Amino acid sequence: xxxxxxxxxxxIRRLPRYYRHLSELxxxxxxxxxxxxxxxxxxxxxxxxxxxxxxxxxxxQQGYGYKVDSLKEEIGEILGINRGHTLIVLGTGNLxxxxxxxxxxxxNGFHLLAAFDINPGVVGTQIAGVxxxxxxxxxxxxAAHPVSVGMLTVPIMAAQTMCDRLVNxxxxxxxxxxxxxxxxxxxxxVVESVHFSDSLLALSYMISQRxxxxxxxxxxxxx
Amino acid sequence: xxxxxxxxxxxIRRLPRYYRHLSELxxxxxxxxxxxxxxxxxxxxxxxxxxxxxxxxxxxQQGYGYKVDSLKEEIGEILGINRGHTLIVLGTGNLxxxxxxxxxxxxNGFHLLAAFDINPGVVGTQIAGVxxxxxxxxxxxxAAHPVSVGMLTVPIMAAQTMCDRLVNxxxxxxxxxxxxxxxxxxxxxVVESVHFSDSLLALSYMISQRxxxxxxxxxxxxx
Numbered sequence: 001x002x003x004x005x006x007x008x009x010x011x012i013r014r015l016p017r018y019y020r021h022l023s024e025l026x027x028x029x030x031x032x033x034x035x036x037x038x039x040x041x042x043x044x045x046x047x048x049x050x051x052x053x054x055x056x057x058x059x060x061q062q063g064y065g066y067k068v069d070s071l072k073e074e075i076g077e078i079l080g081i082n083r084g085h086t087l088i089v090l091g092t093g094n095l096x097x098x099x100x101x102x103x104x105x106x107x108n109g110f111h112l113l114a115a116f117d118i119n120p121g122v123v124g125t126q127i128a129g130v131x132x133x134x135x136x137x138x139x140x141x142x143a144a145h146p147v148s149v150g151m152l153t154v155p156i157m158a159a160q161t162m163c164d165r166l167v168n169x170x171x172x173x174x175x176x177x178x179x180x181x182x183x184x185x186x187x188x189x190v191v192e193s194v195h196f197s198d199s200l201l202a203l204s205y206m207i208s209q210r211x212x213x214x215x216x217x218x219x220x221x222x223x
Numbered sequence: 224x225x226x227x228x229x230x231x232x233x234x235i236r237r238l239p240r241y242y243r244h245l246s247e248l249x250x251x252x253x254x255x256x257x258x259x260x261x262x263x264x265x266x267x268x269x270x271x272x273x274x275x276x277x278x279x280x281x282x283x284q285q286g287y288g289y290k291v292d293s294l295k296e297e298i299g300e301i302l303g304i305n306r307g308h309t310l311i312v313l314g315t316g317n318l319x320x321x322x323x324x325x326x327x328x329x330x331n332g333f334h335l336l337a338a339f340d341i342n343p344g345v346v347g348t349q350i351a352g353v354x355x356x357x358x359x360x361x362x363x364x365x366a367a368h369p370v371s372v373g374m375l376t377v378p379i380m381a382a383q384t385m386c387d388r389l390v391n392x393x394x395x396x397x398x399x400x401x402x403x404x405x406x407x408x409x410x411x412x413v414v415e416s417v418h419f420s421d422s423l424l425a426l427s428y429m430i431s432q433r434x435x436x437x438x439x440x441x442x443x444x445x446x
Contacts, residue, residue, distance in 0.1 A: 010233065016424035024404065079424045080431025094324065098317030099419065108423050148430060149423075173430045175423060181247065188433055192426035194419065196322065200331050200372075200398060201239035201302045203415035207371060207396045208303025210411055 007055050014052055015079055017042060022072035023107075034065035081109030085148040087175070088141070089115040090162050092122050092132055095177060096153035101128045113145055135162075142169040149173040156180050163191075230278050237275055238302055240265060245295035246330075257288035304332030308371040310398070311364070312338040313385050315345050315355055318400060319376035324351045336368055358385070365392040372396040379403050386414075 021042055025033060035046040042049075053059045056078055059071055076082065087110045089096050096115065105112040115132045117123055123134045133141060141147075150166035152159060152174060159178035166174060167189050176182055176193040184191055244265055248256060258269040265272075276282045279301055282294055299305065310333045312319050319338065328335040338355045340346055346357045356364060364370075373389035375382055375397060382401035389397060390412050399405055399416040407414055 012425055012428055013421070015428060016418070016421040019424060020418065020420065078428065080427040080434075081424075083427070083431055083434065085427060085430070094317045094321030098321055101317065103419055108420050109427055110423065149426060172433065173426045175426055190426060190429040190433075192422055192429070194417070194422050195239070195243065196326055196417065197243065197331050198236070198239040199415055199417050200333065201242060201304075202235055203372060203396045203398055203413060204303040204306070204308060204332055205235055205238060205301065206413040206415070207308070208306055210395065210413075211303075211306065 011052050011055055014044075015075060018052075019072060019075045019079060019081075022068055022075065025068050026072055030068050032065050032067055038066065076109070079109070083109065083148075084111070085109055086111045086113050086146060087149045087151055088113050088147050089130070089151045089153060090117075090135070090138075090166070091152065091154035091158075092117045092119070092127060093153060093155075096151075097127055099151070099153065099177075100130055110149065113147065114141060116141075138165055139169050142166075142171065147171050149175055151175040151177070152182075153177045234275050234278055237267075238298060241275075242295060242298045242302060242304075245291055245298065248291050249295055253291050255288050255290055261289065299332070302332070306332065306371075307334070308332055309334045309336050309369060310372045310374055311336050311370050312353070312374045312376060313340075313358070313361075313389070314375065314377035314381075315340045315342070315350060316376060316378075319374075320350055322374070322376065322400075323353055333372065336370065337364060339364075361388055362392050365389075365394065370394050372398055374398040374400070375405075376400045 018038075021038065025041075035049045038044075039046045039049050044052075053071075056074075059066060059074060087105060089100055089112070092100070092115050096117075100112065100115060112130055115127060115130050116135045116138055117132055118135045122132050125132050147169075148171065150162075150171045150173075152162060152166075154162050156178050159176070159180035160182060163174055163176070163182045163184070167184060167186055172188065173190045173192065174182060174184070176191055179193075179195060179197070182191050182193070241261075244261065248264075258272045261267075262269045262272050267275075276294075279297075282289060282297060310328060312323055312335070315323070315338050319340075323335065323338060335353055338350060338353050339358045339361055340355055341358050345355050348355050370392075371394065373385075373394045373396075375385060375389075377385050379401050382399070382403035383405060386397055386399070386405045386407070390407060390409055395411065396413045396415065397405060397407070399414055402416075402418060402420070405414050405416070
């Protein structure tokens with residue numbers, strides 16, 4: 001496998017989608033797929049797919065397509081699924097709880113170690129088998145257990161403070177659901193934010209494009 | 224404003240980020256911003272920003288930058304924020320509840336009308352002022368109240384069925400949190416999926432790139 005530091009953000013963003021689609025194909029029992037067919041199922045062209053994968057080395061055989069399981073495995077390797085990454089959750093409100101209970105951390109290569117909160121009603125309990133500690137114990141916990149990523153589902157007012165504490169304690173990534181633009185002073189720490197509003201606004205744009213423009217009826221009548 | 228049907232997906236994906244950043248700048252009291260400064264705050268180049276905005280018409284004045292409030296307003300218009308879009312939520316488990324309670328639907332141009340569930344414990348109650356109806360009432364509700372978007376936070380097993388019911392009842396968009404790849408037969412209905420795993424795997428990739436490769440120590444020793 002090539003390690004290419006200059007892979008574009010757009011390609012990085014597509015890699016998880018490849019992984020997801022290949023996992024789906026594997027579940028349906030498909031053994032081999034052409035770049036045409038893979039492209040069709042993902043809304044990409046075959047040449048786009050060949051270009052994307054070429055960033056990481058040679059995959060597939062001319063005229064034979066890709067072997068679903070080995071391509072999935074290679075992309076998983078590129079994504080770091082076998083690195084033994086660990087994760088903790090900060091904030092066990094509805095969103096934190098929903099993700100702890102329903103998200104398949106292990107299929108994404110993450111071991112969910114613990115959750116933290118300040119609410120006495122949940123500290124000391126377990127959520128889906130995950131122990132919930134008091135936020136005061138955060139630094140001691142991270143010192144004792146290497147943590148790759150801290151997931152932030154705290155209220156927005158607490159976002160930057162908890163982010164700073166995670167970074168100072170040595171995590172390497174922040175998975176941010178707080179809708180706060182986190183400021184990070186260290187170049188070796190990565191923030192990945194899930195902005196629900198970006199997604200809903202993109203949907204708003206797409207449905208608006210299919211509607212008559214506001215006032216368009218009038219204009220058309222005048223023509 | 225130009226209406227350009229051929230805007231690339233990448234540009235569409237950036238529009239909500241522009242809107243978010245401009246809203247943030249507006250809150251901090253900034254009146255005018257150069258494409259350089261806007262680019263810096265968003266991790267884009269000035270020429271990228273000029274190109275993106277050029278897809279939709281002429282904004283800003285050479286040498287004077289952009290007026291924050293009017294650019295925000297124009298982008299909001301493009302995104303369809305003033306179209307009076309309406310939304311209903313299907314599934315009021317932890318995730319649905321978290322989004323109903325915390326997400327600012329109205330700042331994103333959506334009026335949240337109602338939620339639906341089958342759990343007798345929540346049907347007939349309100350969540351943050353939003354009435355919860357039984358899923359059996361879905362079609363009657365949509366017939367009586369125009370619904371632009373149905374948000375799916377149901378269990379994955381119910382995803383396709385509820386999606387089909389929404390589409391048949393006439394919604395124009397599905398905001399999908401179920402991690403199921405929904406099949407839609409109608410070209411005039413748009414699906415926007417939030418895949419938490421795509422986001423976590425992108426983060427996994429980014430932190431993995433900053434680690435020594437698995438087994439790299441050995442290889443280096445051998446060199």
